[in-house]
Amino acid sequence: MRRAALSLALVLLATVPAWVGGSYYVNIVSQVLISAIFALSLNVIVGYAGLISLGQAGLFGVAAYGAAILLGAGAGHSVAVLGALVLTVAASALFAVLSLRTTGIGFIMITLALGQILWGLAYRWISLTNGDNGITGAARPAPFGLSLASAPSFYYATLLVFLATLAAMSIFARSAFGAALRGTRDQPRRMTALGYDVWMIRFLACLFSGFWSGVAGILFFYYNLFISPHALALSASAEALLMVISGGAGTLMGPVAGAALVVAMKSIASAYIERWNLALGAVFVLIVLFMPEGFVPGSARLLRRGWSALRRPERPVEGRP
Amino acid sequence: MTALELKGIEKAFGGLRVTRHVDLAVEAGERRLIIGPNGAGKTTLFNLIAGELRADRGSVVLFGEDITRVPSRRRAHLGLARTYQIITLFPKDTLLHNVMLALMGLSPRRWNPWARFDRDRTLVEAARACLAEIGLAHLSARPLAQTSYGERRRVEIAMALAQRPRLLLLDEPFAGLSIDERREVRQLLLAIPRSTTVVMIEHDMDVALDFADRIAVMHFGEVVVEGTRAEVVAHPRTREIYLGP
Numbered sequence: 001m002r003r004a005a006l007s008l009a010l011v012l013l014a015t016v017p018a019w020v021g022g023s024y025y026v027n028i029v030s031q032v033l034i035s036a037i038f039a040l041s042l043n044v045i046v047g048y049a050g051l052i053s054l055g056q057a058g059l060f061g062v063a064a065y066g067a068a069i070l071l072g073a074g075a076g077h078s079v080a081v082l083g084a085l086v087l088t089v090a091a092s093a094l095f096a097v098l099s100l101r102t103t104g105i106g107f108i109m110i111t112l113a114l115g116q117i118l119w120g121l122a123y124r125w126i127s128l129t130n131g132d133n134g135i136t137g138a139a140r141p142a143p144f145g146l147s148l149a150s151a152p153s154f155y156y157a158t159l160l161v162f163l164a165t166l167a168a169m170s171i172f173a174r175s176a177f178g179a180a181l182r183g184t185r186d187q188p189r190r191m192t193a194l195g196y197d198v199w200m201i202r203f204l205a206c207l208f209s210g211f212w213s214g215v216a217g218i219l220f221f222y223y224n225l226f227i228s229p230h231a232l233a234l235s236a237s238a239e240a241l242l243m244v245i246s247g248g249a250g251t252l253m254g255p256v257a258g259a260a261l262v263v264a265m266k267s268i269a270s271a272y273i274e275r276w277n278l279a280l281g282a283v284f285v286l287i288v289l290f291m292p293e294g295f296v297p298g299s300a301r302l303l304r305r306g307w308s309a310l311r312r313p314e315r316p317v318e319g320r321p
Numbered sequence: 322m323t324a325l326e327l328k329g330i331e332k333a334f335g336g337l338r339v340t341r342h343v344d345l346a347v348e349a350g351e352r353r354l355i356i357g358p359n360g361a362g363k364t365t366l367f368n369l370i371a372g373e374l375r376a377d378r379g380s381v382v383l384f385g386e387d388i389t390r391v392p393s394r395r396r397a398h399l400g401l402a403r404t405y406q407i408i409t410l411f412p413k414d415t416l417l418h419n420v421m422l423a424l425m426g427l428s429p430r431r432w433n434p435w436a437r438f439d440r441d442r443t444l445v446e447a448a449r450a451c452l453a454e455i456g457l458a459h460l461s462a463r464p465l466a467q468t469s470y471g472e473r474r475r476v477e478i479a480m481a482l483a484q485r486p487r488l489l490l491l492d493e494p495f496a497g498l499s500i501d502e503r504r505e506v507r508q509l510l511l512a513i514p515r516s517t518t519v520v521m522i523e524h525d526m527d528v529a530l531d532f533a534d535r536i537a538v539m540h541f542g543e544v545v546v547e548g549t550r551a552e553v554v555a556h557p558r559t560r561e562i563y564l565g566p
Binding site for chain 1: 422
Protein backbone atom coordinates (compact mmCIF):
# COMPACT_ATOMS: atom_id res chain seq x y z
CA MET A 1 0.00 0.00 0.00
CA ARG A 2 2.70 2.40 1.13
CA ARG A 3 5.03 1.21 -1.60
CA ALA A 4 2.30 1.59 -4.22
CA ALA A 5 1.58 5.16 -3.13
CA LEU A 6 5.29 5.95 -3.23
CA SER A 7 5.78 4.53 -6.73
CA LEU A 8 2.71 6.40 -7.95
CA ALA A 9 4.06 9.67 -6.50
CA LEU A 10 7.43 9.03 -8.15
CA VAL A 11 5.84 8.34 -11.54
CA LEU A 12 3.69 11.47 -11.26
CA LEU A 13 6.71 13.58 -10.30
CA ALA A 14 8.84 12.14 -13.10
CA THR A 15 6.22 12.94 -15.73
CA VAL A 16 5.28 16.43 -14.50
CA PRO A 17 6.35 18.25 -17.70
CA ALA A 18 4.16 15.84 -19.71
CA TRP A 19 0.89 16.21 -17.82
CA VAL A 20 1.25 19.72 -16.44
CA GLY A 21 0.40 22.15 -19.21
CA GLY A 22 3.08 24.67 -20.10
CA SER A 23 6.32 25.85 -18.55
CA TYR A 24 4.48 28.19 -16.16
CA TYR A 25 3.10 25.27 -14.18
CA VAL A 26 6.31 23.23 -14.48
CA ASN A 27 8.08 26.18 -12.90
CA ILE A 28 5.55 26.23 -10.07
CA VAL A 29 6.28 22.57 -9.34
CA SER A 30 10.01 23.44 -9.31
CA GLN A 31 9.21 26.15 -6.77
CA VAL A 32 7.31 23.64 -4.67
CA LEU A 33 10.31 21.30 -4.66
CA ILE A 34 12.75 24.08 -3.72
CA SER A 35 10.45 25.18 -0.90
CA ALA A 36 10.08 21.56 0.16
CA ILE A 37 13.86 21.16 0.44
CA PHE A 38 13.97 24.33 2.52
CA ALA A 39 11.07 23.18 4.73
CA LEU A 40 12.68 19.73 5.17
CA SER A 41 15.88 21.40 6.34
CA LEU A 42 14.01 23.54 8.84
CA ASN A 43 12.12 20.45 10.00
CA VAL A 44 15.38 18.97 11.30
CA ILE A 45 15.58 21.54 14.07
CA VAL A 46 11.88 22.36 14.45
CA GLY A 47 10.49 18.82 14.20
CA TYR A 48 13.27 16.58 15.45
CA ALA A 49 15.19 18.89 17.79
CA GLY A 50 12.16 20.85 19.02
CA LEU A 51 13.89 24.20 18.48
CA ILE A 52 11.79 26.81 16.68
CA SER A 53 13.92 28.98 14.40
CA LEU A 54 12.70 32.25 12.90
CA GLY A 55 15.96 32.99 11.11
CA GLN A 56 16.35 30.09 8.72
CA ALA A 57 15.81 32.30 5.66
CA GLY A 58 19.04 34.02 6.66
CA LEU A 59 20.97 30.79 6.03
CA PHE A 60 19.03 30.23 2.82
CA GLY A 61 20.10 33.74 1.82
CA VAL A 62 23.75 33.22 2.75
CA ALA A 63 23.86 30.34 0.25
CA ALA A 64 22.03 32.24 -2.50
CA TYR A 65 24.13 35.38 -2.06
CA GLY A 66 27.29 33.29 -1.65
CA ALA A 67 26.71 31.59 -4.99
CA ALA A 68 25.69 34.86 -6.68
CA ILE A 69 28.70 36.79 -5.42
CA LEU A 70 31.17 34.01 -6.22
CA LEU A 71 29.74 33.72 -9.74
CA GLY A 72 29.91 37.48 -10.13
CA ALA A 73 33.57 37.39 -9.10
CA GLY A 74 34.23 35.01 -11.99
CA ALA A 75 34.17 31.65 -10.22
CA GLY A 76 32.88 28.57 -12.03
CA HIS A 77 29.60 26.96 -11.06
CA SER A 78 31.12 24.07 -9.08
CA VAL A 79 33.35 26.43 -7.09
CA ALA A 80 30.40 28.77 -6.48
CA VAL A 81 28.14 25.96 -5.30
CA LEU A 82 30.76 24.37 -3.04
CA GLY A 83 31.86 27.75 -1.70
CA ALA A 84 28.27 28.74 -0.97
CA LEU A 85 27.65 25.48 0.91
CA VAL A 86 30.82 25.84 2.99
CA LEU A 87 29.85 29.43 3.77
CA THR A 88 26.34 28.38 4.79
CA VAL A 89 27.54 25.61 7.09
CA ALA A 90 29.98 28.07 8.68
CA ALA A 91 27.15 30.57 9.15
CA SER A 92 24.98 27.80 10.64
CA ALA A 93 27.76 27.00 13.11
CA LEU A 94 27.92 30.64 14.18
CA PHE A 95 24.11 30.78 14.40
CA ALA A 96 24.06 27.62 16.50
CA VAL A 97 26.81 28.70 18.90
CA LEU A 98 24.94 31.92 19.61
CA SER A 99 21.38 30.60 19.70
CA LEU A 100 21.94 27.27 21.48
CA ARG A 101 22.74 29.12 24.68
CA THR A 102 18.98 28.92 25.25
CA THR A 103 15.95 26.95 24.15
CA GLY A 104 12.27 27.84 23.80
CA ILE A 105 11.38 31.52 23.45
CA GLY A 106 15.00 32.56 23.88
CA PHE A 107 16.04 30.43 20.92
CA ILE A 108 13.25 31.90 18.77
CA MET A 109 14.27 35.47 19.61
CA ILE A 110 17.99 34.92 18.98
CA THR A 111 17.41 33.21 15.63
CA LEU A 112 14.99 36.00 14.73
CA ALA A 113 17.64 38.61 15.54
CA LEU A 114 20.36 36.75 13.62
CA GLY A 115 18.10 36.40 10.60
CA GLN A 116 17.33 40.11 10.70
CA ILE A 117 21.05 40.95 10.91
CA LEU A 118 21.69 38.96 7.73
CA TRP A 119 18.72 40.62 6.05
CA GLY A 120 20.13 44.01 7.12
CA LEU A 121 23.53 43.10 5.68
CA ALA A 122 21.97 42.10 2.36
CA TYR A 123 20.01 45.33 2.32
CA ARG A 124 22.71 47.75 3.43
CA TRP A 125 26.09 46.31 2.41
CA ILE A 126 25.58 47.71 -1.05
CA SER A 127 29.15 47.32 -2.30
CA LEU A 128 28.85 43.56 -1.81
CA THR A 129 25.16 42.80 -2.30
CA ASN A 130 23.96 45.62 -4.54
CA GLY A 131 21.38 46.43 -1.85
CA ASP A 132 17.72 46.44 -2.71
CA ASN A 133 18.44 45.95 -6.42
CA GLY A 134 19.77 42.49 -5.77
CA ILE A 135 22.19 40.45 -7.84
CA THR A 136 21.35 39.01 -11.24
CA GLY A 137 23.02 35.82 -12.41
CA ALA A 138 24.32 35.32 -15.95
CA ALA A 139 23.12 31.80 -16.71
CA ARG A 140 22.18 28.50 -15.15
CA PRO A 141 24.89 25.84 -15.07
CA ALA A 142 25.09 23.00 -17.56
CA PRO A 143 26.25 19.95 -15.54
CA PHE A 144 27.70 17.18 -17.75
CA GLY A 145 26.89 19.32 -20.76
CA LEU A 146 23.15 19.28 -20.06
CA SER A 147 21.69 22.76 -20.20
CA LEU A 148 19.30 23.64 -17.41
CA ALA A 149 17.99 26.72 -19.16
CA SER A 150 14.54 25.36 -20.02
CA ALA A 151 11.79 24.88 -17.43
CA PRO A 152 11.59 21.05 -17.77
CA SER A 153 15.36 20.52 -17.61
CA PHE A 154 15.66 22.69 -14.50
CA TYR A 155 12.69 20.86 -13.04
CA TYR A 156 14.40 17.49 -13.46
CA ALA A 157 17.60 18.77 -11.87
CA THR A 158 15.56 20.11 -8.93
CA LEU A 159 13.67 16.81 -8.67
CA LEU A 160 16.96 14.89 -8.39
CA VAL A 161 18.19 17.17 -5.62
CA PHE A 162 14.81 16.94 -3.90
CA LEU A 163 14.88 13.12 -3.96
CA ALA A 164 18.41 13.17 -2.56
CA THR A 165 17.26 15.49 0.23
CA LEU A 166 14.30 13.26 1.00
CA ALA A 167 16.54 10.18 1.14
CA ALA A 168 19.04 11.94 3.39
CA MET A 169 16.24 13.09 5.72
CA SER A 170 14.70 9.62 5.86
CA ILE A 171 18.03 8.00 6.74
CA PHE A 172 18.84 10.74 9.26
CA ALA A 173 15.48 10.56 11.03
CA ARG A 174 15.65 6.79 11.53
CA SER A 175 19.32 6.71 12.50
CA ALA A 176 20.79 6.28 15.96
CA PHE A 177 21.71 9.97 15.96
CA GLY A 178 18.16 10.84 14.90
CA ALA A 179 16.76 8.86 17.85
CA ALA A 180 19.15 10.67 20.17
CA LEU A 181 18.11 14.03 18.70
CA ARG A 182 14.41 13.29 19.27
CA GLY A 183 15.34 12.25 22.80
CA THR A 184 16.88 15.68 23.44
CA ARG A 185 13.64 17.25 22.19
CA ASP A 186 11.45 15.22 24.57
CA GLN A 187 13.62 14.94 27.69
CA PRO A 188 16.86 16.92 27.53
CA ARG A 189 17.53 16.50 31.24
CA ARG A 190 17.12 12.75 31.13
CA MET A 191 19.28 12.53 28.01
CA THR A 192 22.08 14.34 29.85
CA ALA A 193 21.76 11.96 32.80
CA LEU A 194 21.97 9.04 30.34
CA GLY A 195 25.31 10.34 29.08
CA TYR A 196 24.31 12.22 25.92
CA ASP A 197 25.94 15.55 25.06
CA VAL A 198 22.71 17.46 24.43
CA TRP A 199 24.44 20.66 23.28
CA MET A 200 26.64 18.86 20.76
CA ILE A 201 23.71 16.83 19.41
CA ARG A 202 21.72 20.03 18.84
CA PHE A 203 24.74 21.77 17.33
CA LEU A 204 25.32 18.99 14.78
CA ALA A 205 21.59 19.01 13.94
CA CYS A 206 21.84 22.77 13.26
CA LEU A 207 24.75 22.16 10.88
CA PHE A 208 22.84 19.43 9.03
CA SER A 209 19.79 21.68 8.81
CA GLY A 210 21.88 24.62 7.63
CA PHE A 211 23.53 22.54 4.91
CA TRP A 212 20.19 21.63 3.31
CA SER A 213 18.89 25.18 3.70
CA GLY A 214 21.96 26.13 1.71
CA VAL A 215 21.12 23.59 -0.98
CA ALA A 216 17.63 25.13 -1.24
CA GLY A 217 19.09 28.65 -1.36
CA ILE A 218 21.43 27.78 -4.24
CA LEU A 219 18.59 26.17 -6.20
CA PHE A 220 16.47 29.25 -5.52
CA PHE A 221 19.17 31.51 -6.95
CA TYR A 222 19.59 29.37 -10.06
CA TYR A 223 15.83 29.14 -10.51
CA ASN A 224 15.35 32.92 -10.52
CA LEU A 225 18.89 33.85 -11.59
CA PHE A 226 18.31 36.65 -9.16
CA ILE A 227 18.59 37.21 -5.41
CA SER A 228 17.47 40.21 -3.39
CA PRO A 229 17.09 40.92 0.36
CA HIS A 230 13.44 39.97 0.05
CA ALA A 231 14.39 36.26 0.19
CA LEU A 232 15.98 36.75 3.63
CA ALA A 233 13.10 38.69 5.16
CA LEU A 234 11.40 37.57 8.35
CA SER A 235 8.32 36.72 6.31
CA ALA A 236 10.35 34.12 4.39
CA SER A 237 11.46 32.45 7.64
CA ALA A 238 7.91 32.54 8.97
CA GLU A 239 6.56 31.08 5.74
CA ALA A 240 8.97 28.13 5.97
CA LEU A 241 7.94 27.61 9.57
CA LEU A 242 4.29 27.58 8.48
CA MET A 243 5.08 24.93 5.86
CA VAL A 244 6.68 22.71 8.50
CA ILE A 245 4.01 23.14 11.16
CA SER A 246 0.97 23.02 8.87
CA GLY A 247 2.26 19.93 7.09
CA GLY A 248 3.37 18.15 10.25
CA ALA A 249 6.58 18.88 12.14
CA GLY A 250 8.77 15.88 12.86
CA THR A 251 7.40 13.87 9.91
CA LEU A 252 9.08 13.23 6.57
CA MET A 253 6.24 14.14 4.22
CA GLY A 254 4.68 16.91 6.34
CA PRO A 255 7.07 19.68 5.30
CA VAL A 256 6.72 18.59 1.66
CA ALA A 257 2.92 18.82 1.82
CA GLY A 258 3.19 22.14 3.67
CA ALA A 259 5.47 23.53 0.96
CA ALA A 260 3.06 22.38 -1.76
CA LEU A 261 0.15 23.98 0.07
CA VAL A 262 1.83 27.35 0.59
CA VAL A 263 3.32 27.60 -2.90
CA ALA A 264 0.06 26.49 -4.51
CA MET A 265 -1.93 29.09 -2.58
CA LYS A 266 0.64 31.74 -3.42
CA SER A 267 0.92 31.05 -7.14
CA ILE A 268 -2.40 29.52 -8.13
CA ALA A 269 -5.00 30.87 -5.71
CA SER A 270 -3.55 34.38 -6.08
CA ALA A 271 -4.64 34.31 -9.74
CA TYR A 272 -8.28 33.93 -8.68
CA ILE A 273 -8.50 35.54 -5.28
CA GLU A 274 -7.01 38.94 -4.72
CA ARG A 275 -6.71 38.43 -0.98
CA TRP A 276 -4.96 35.04 -1.23
CA ASN A 277 -3.27 35.64 2.11
CA LEU A 278 -6.72 35.58 3.66
CA ALA A 279 -7.48 32.24 2.00
CA LEU A 280 -4.13 30.83 3.18
CA GLY A 281 -4.92 32.04 6.70
CA ALA A 282 -8.32 30.34 6.59
CA VAL A 283 -6.71 27.07 5.49
CA PHE A 284 -4.26 27.27 8.38
CA VAL A 285 -7.05 27.95 10.86
CA LEU A 286 -8.84 24.84 9.60
CA ILE A 287 -5.66 22.78 9.91
CA VAL A 288 -5.03 24.02 13.45
CA LEU A 289 -8.65 23.32 14.44
CA PHE A 290 -9.00 19.84 12.99
CA MET A 291 -5.45 18.57 12.62
CA PRO A 292 -3.30 20.29 15.24
CA GLU A 293 -0.53 17.76 14.63
CA GLY A 294 -0.29 18.87 10.98
CA PHE A 295 -1.91 18.09 7.66
CA VAL A 296 -0.09 14.82 6.87
CA PRO A 297 -0.38 13.03 10.24
CA GLY A 298 -3.85 14.56 10.71
CA SER A 299 -5.19 13.24 7.41
CA ALA A 300 -3.71 9.83 8.16
CA ARG A 301 -5.52 9.82 11.50
CA LEU A 302 -8.85 10.90 9.98
CA LEU A 303 -8.51 8.34 7.17
CA ARG A 304 -7.81 5.56 9.66
CA ARG A 305 -10.84 6.55 11.68
CA GLY A 306 -13.03 6.69 8.57
CA TRP A 307 -11.73 3.32 7.40
CA SER A 308 -12.42 1.56 10.71
CA ALA A 309 -15.89 3.14 10.87
CA LEU A 310 -16.62 1.74 7.40
CA ARG A 311 -15.37 -1.73 8.25
CA ARG A 312 -17.37 -1.95 11.45
CA PRO A 313 -21.02 -1.52 10.48
CA GLU A 314 -23.07 0.27 13.09
CA ARG A 315 -24.72 -2.15 15.48
CA PRO A 316 -28.48 -1.80 15.82
CA VAL A 317 -29.23 -0.09 19.09
CA GLU A 318 -32.00 -1.72 21.03
CA GLY A 319 -34.76 0.30 22.59
CA ARG A 320 -34.40 3.15 20.16
CA PRO A 321 -37.81 4.57 19.34
CA MET B 322 36.93 1.51 48.92
CA THR B 323 34.73 4.56 49.16
CA ALA B 324 32.20 4.74 46.34
CA LEU B 325 31.01 8.25 47.00
CA GLU B 326 32.48 10.92 49.19
CA LEU B 327 31.01 14.38 49.73
CA LYS B 328 33.31 16.85 51.44
CA GLY B 329 31.85 20.06 52.82
CA ILE B 330 29.22 20.43 50.10
CA GLU B 331 27.31 23.72 50.21
CA LYS B 332 24.63 25.08 47.89
CA ALA B 333 22.47 28.19 48.16
CA PHE B 334 19.66 29.45 45.93
CA GLY B 335 19.92 33.19 46.50
CA GLY B 336 19.64 33.62 50.26
CA LEU B 337 18.24 30.15 50.83
CA ARG B 338 20.95 27.76 51.98
CA VAL B 339 19.55 24.47 50.75
CA THR B 340 22.67 22.45 51.47
CA ARG B 341 24.49 23.89 54.46
CA HIS B 342 27.48 21.66 54.92
CA VAL B 343 27.29 18.01 54.02
CA ASP B 344 30.00 15.42 54.60
CA LEU B 345 29.02 11.94 53.55
CA ALA B 346 30.91 8.77 52.72
CA VAL B 347 29.31 5.72 51.14
CA GLU B 348 31.31 2.50 50.89
CA ALA B 349 31.40 0.46 47.68
CA GLY B 350 28.53 -2.02 47.56
CA GLU B 351 26.68 -0.26 50.37
CA ARG B 352 22.93 0.43 50.37
CA ARG B 353 22.49 3.89 51.83
CA LEU B 354 19.19 5.45 52.71
CA ILE B 355 18.73 9.21 53.01
CA ILE B 356 15.64 10.31 54.90
CA GLY B 357 14.38 13.63 56.18
CA PRO B 358 11.30 15.85 56.15
CA ASN B 359 10.16 17.73 53.04
CA GLY B 360 12.54 20.53 52.15
CA ALA B 361 15.48 18.96 53.98
CA GLY B 362 17.55 19.20 50.78
CA LYS B 363 17.64 15.54 49.79
CA THR B 364 16.86 15.95 46.09
CA THR B 365 19.18 18.96 45.88
CA LEU B 366 21.92 16.73 47.26
CA PHE B 367 21.19 14.21 44.49
CA ASN B 368 21.35 16.94 41.87
CA LEU B 369 24.73 17.98 43.27
CA ILE B 370 26.02 14.41 43.16
CA ALA B 371 24.68 13.84 39.62
CA GLY B 372 26.09 17.17 38.43
CA GLU B 373 22.81 18.82 37.46
CA LEU B 374 23.68 21.50 40.01
CA ARG B 375 27.14 22.83 40.68
CA ALA B 376 28.05 23.11 44.38
CA ASP B 377 29.07 26.53 45.73
CA ARG B 378 31.68 24.91 47.95
CA GLY B 379 33.03 21.44 48.66
CA SER B 380 33.84 18.48 46.48
CA VAL B 381 32.29 15.29 45.14
CA VAL B 382 34.53 12.24 44.86
CA LEU B 383 33.40 9.16 42.91
CA PHE B 384 35.53 6.04 43.48
CA GLY B 385 38.56 8.15 44.34
CA GLU B 386 38.12 10.52 41.39
CA ASP B 387 37.24 14.16 42.06
CA ILE B 388 34.24 14.84 39.80
CA THR B 389 33.20 18.21 41.27
CA ARG B 390 33.83 19.96 37.97
CA VAL B 391 32.88 17.09 35.67
CA PRO B 392 29.70 17.86 33.67
CA SER B 393 26.60 15.77 34.28
CA ARG B 394 26.76 13.84 30.99
CA ARG B 395 30.35 12.71 31.68
CA ARG B 396 29.37 11.39 35.11
CA ALA B 397 27.13 8.83 33.37
CA HIS B 398 30.21 7.57 31.55
CA LEU B 399 32.06 7.33 34.87
CA GLY B 400 29.43 4.92 36.18
CA LEU B 401 26.80 7.12 37.79
CA ALA B 402 23.11 6.56 37.03
CA ARG B 403 19.99 8.03 38.59
CA THR B 404 16.22 7.96 38.65
CA TYR B 405 13.97 10.94 39.25
CA GLN B 406 11.26 11.56 41.78
CA ILE B 407 8.90 12.47 38.93
CA ILE B 408 9.33 9.94 36.13
CA THR B 409 10.82 11.60 33.07
CA LEU B 410 10.92 9.08 30.26
CA PHE B 411 9.92 9.11 26.59
CA PRO B 412 6.12 8.59 26.69
CA LYS B 413 5.44 8.34 22.95
CA ASP B 414 8.14 5.72 22.40
CA THR B 415 7.92 2.01 23.18
CA LEU B 416 9.45 0.45 26.27
CA LEU B 417 12.08 -1.14 24.02
CA HIS B 418 12.95 2.27 22.51
CA ASN B 419 13.28 3.75 26.01
CA VAL B 420 15.69 1.09 27.20
CA MET B 421 17.62 1.23 23.91
CA LEU B 422 18.16 4.96 24.39
CA ALA B 423 19.57 4.26 27.85
CA LEU B 424 21.93 1.62 26.47
CA MET B 425 23.04 3.82 23.59
CA GLY B 426 23.93 6.72 25.92
CA LEU B 427 27.24 5.07 26.79
CA SER B 428 27.96 3.73 23.30
CA PRO B 429 29.78 5.60 20.52
CA ARG B 430 27.07 4.53 18.08
CA ARG B 431 24.89 7.35 19.42
CA TRP B 432 26.70 9.64 16.94
CA ASN B 433 25.92 7.47 13.91
CA PRO B 434 23.65 9.43 11.53
CA TRP B 435 22.94 6.65 9.00
CA ALA B 436 22.62 3.24 10.71
CA ARG B 437 18.98 2.42 11.52
CA PHE B 438 18.38 2.77 15.25
CA ASP B 439 15.52 0.27 15.41
CA ARG B 440 17.50 -2.37 13.47
CA ASP B 441 20.57 -2.28 15.70
CA ARG B 442 20.69 -5.98 16.66
CA THR B 443 23.07 -5.57 19.60
CA LEU B 444 21.04 -2.78 21.16
CA VAL B 445 17.68 -4.46 20.54
CA GLU B 446 18.81 -7.72 22.09
CA ALA B 447 20.44 -6.10 25.10
CA ALA B 448 17.30 -4.00 25.66
CA ARG B 449 15.06 -7.08 25.39
CA ALA B 450 17.22 -8.81 27.98
CA CYS B 451 16.85 -5.82 30.32
CA LEU B 452 13.07 -5.84 29.93
CA ALA B 453 12.98 -9.59 30.52
CA GLU B 454 14.91 -9.11 33.77
CA ILE B 455 12.21 -6.82 35.13
CA GLY B 456 9.43 -9.03 33.79
CA LEU B 457 8.16 -6.60 31.15
CA ALA B 458 9.37 -8.37 28.01
CA HIS B 459 5.76 -8.90 26.89
CA LEU B 460 5.18 -5.11 26.82
CA SER B 461 8.33 -4.21 24.91
CA ALA B 462 6.43 -2.97 21.82
CA ARG B 463 3.95 -0.89 23.81
CA PRO B 464 4.30 2.90 23.99
CA LEU B 465 5.32 3.96 27.48
CA ALA B 466 2.26 6.23 27.75
CA GLN B 467 0.05 3.13 27.69
CA THR B 468 1.63 1.47 30.71
CA SER B 469 0.82 1.79 34.41
CA TYR B 470 2.73 4.03 36.78
CA GLY B 471 4.34 1.04 38.49
CA GLU B 472 5.48 -0.39 35.17
CA ARG B 473 6.99 2.96 34.24
CA ARG B 474 8.89 3.08 37.51
CA ARG B 475 10.30 -0.36 36.79
CA VAL B 476 11.29 0.72 33.27
CA GLU B 477 13.02 3.75 34.72
CA ILE B 478 15.02 1.64 37.16
CA ALA B 479 15.79 -0.86 34.39
CA MET B 480 17.11 1.96 32.23
CA ALA B 481 19.44 3.09 34.99
CA LEU B 482 20.58 -0.50 35.61
CA ALA B 483 21.03 -1.14 31.88
CA GLN B 484 24.04 1.16 32.01
CA ARG B 485 25.66 -1.15 34.62
CA PRO B 486 26.38 1.78 36.94
CA ARG B 487 28.88 1.67 39.79
CA LEU B 488 26.73 4.12 41.75
CA LEU B 489 22.96 4.29 41.45
CA LEU B 490 20.92 7.17 42.89
CA LEU B 491 17.23 6.39 43.47
CA ASP B 492 14.99 9.36 44.25
CA GLU B 493 11.85 8.07 46.01
CA PRO B 494 11.42 4.91 43.92
CA PHE B 495 8.33 3.85 45.91
CA ALA B 496 6.44 7.14 45.80
CA GLY B 497 2.92 6.85 44.42
CA LEU B 498 2.98 3.06 44.01
CA SER B 499 0.30 0.58 45.09
CA ILE B 500 1.12 -2.21 47.54
CA ASP B 501 1.58 -4.75 44.74
CA GLU B 502 3.71 -2.38 42.71
CA ARG B 503 5.83 -1.68 45.78
CA ARG B 504 6.51 -5.39 46.16
CA GLU B 505 7.62 -5.65 42.53
CA VAL B 506 9.92 -2.64 42.76
CA ARG B 507 11.32 -3.92 46.04
CA GLN B 508 12.21 -7.26 44.45
CA LEU B 509 13.84 -5.39 41.60
CA LEU B 510 15.97 -3.39 44.03
CA LEU B 511 16.93 -6.43 46.12
CA ALA B 512 18.19 -8.12 42.95
CA ILE B 513 20.69 -5.33 42.22
CA PRO B 514 24.18 -6.85 42.43
CA ARG B 515 26.57 -5.60 45.11
CA SER B 516 28.89 -4.34 42.39
CA THR B 517 26.46 -1.44 42.22
CA THR B 518 26.39 0.92 45.18
CA VAL B 519 22.92 2.31 45.88
CA VAL B 520 21.97 5.61 47.49
CA MET B 521 18.22 6.02 47.95
CA ILE B 522 15.93 8.79 49.11
CA GLU B 523 12.70 7.38 50.46
CA HIS B 524 9.82 8.30 52.72
CA ASP B 525 8.32 4.83 52.94
CA MET B 526 10.12 3.47 56.01
CA ASP B 527 8.58 -0.01 55.87
CA VAL B 528 10.15 -0.87 52.54
CA ALA B 529 13.20 1.30 52.81
CA LEU B 530 14.56 0.54 56.27
CA ASP B 531 15.27 -3.15 55.76
CA PHE B 532 16.87 -2.44 52.40
CA ALA B 533 19.45 -0.04 53.83
CA ASP B 534 22.79 -0.87 55.41
CA ARG B 535 23.20 2.63 56.76
CA ILE B 536 20.92 5.63 57.06
CA ALA B 537 21.56 9.37 56.99
CA VAL B 538 18.92 11.77 58.34
CA MET B 539 18.87 15.21 56.72
CA HIS B 540 17.31 18.30 58.23
CA PHE B 541 17.53 21.89 56.93
CA GLY B 542 20.37 21.07 54.56
CA GLU B 543 22.51 19.13 57.00
CA VAL B 544 23.12 15.50 57.83
CA VAL B 545 22.13 15.46 61.50
CA VAL B 546 22.21 11.74 62.28
CA GLU B 547 24.10 8.96 60.55
CA GLY B 548 24.49 5.32 61.41
CA THR B 549 23.00 1.85 61.21
CA ARG B 550 19.26 1.40 61.24
CA ALA B 551 19.14 0.72 65.00
CA GLU B 552 21.36 3.68 65.83
CA VAL B 553 19.32 6.10 63.73
CA VAL B 554 15.94 4.90 64.99
CA ALA B 555 17.09 5.10 68.61
CA HIS B 556 18.71 8.52 68.23
CA PRO B 557 16.83 11.32 70.06
CA ARG B 558 17.38 13.79 67.16
CA THR B 559 15.56 11.49 64.75
CA ARG B 560 12.55 11.40 67.04
CA GLU B 561 12.71 15.14 67.51
CA ILE B 562 12.75 15.80 63.76
CA TYR B 563 9.94 13.40 62.94
CA LEU B 564 7.75 13.76 66.03
CA GLY B 565 8.63 17.23 67.33
CA PRO B 566 10.52 18.07 70.53
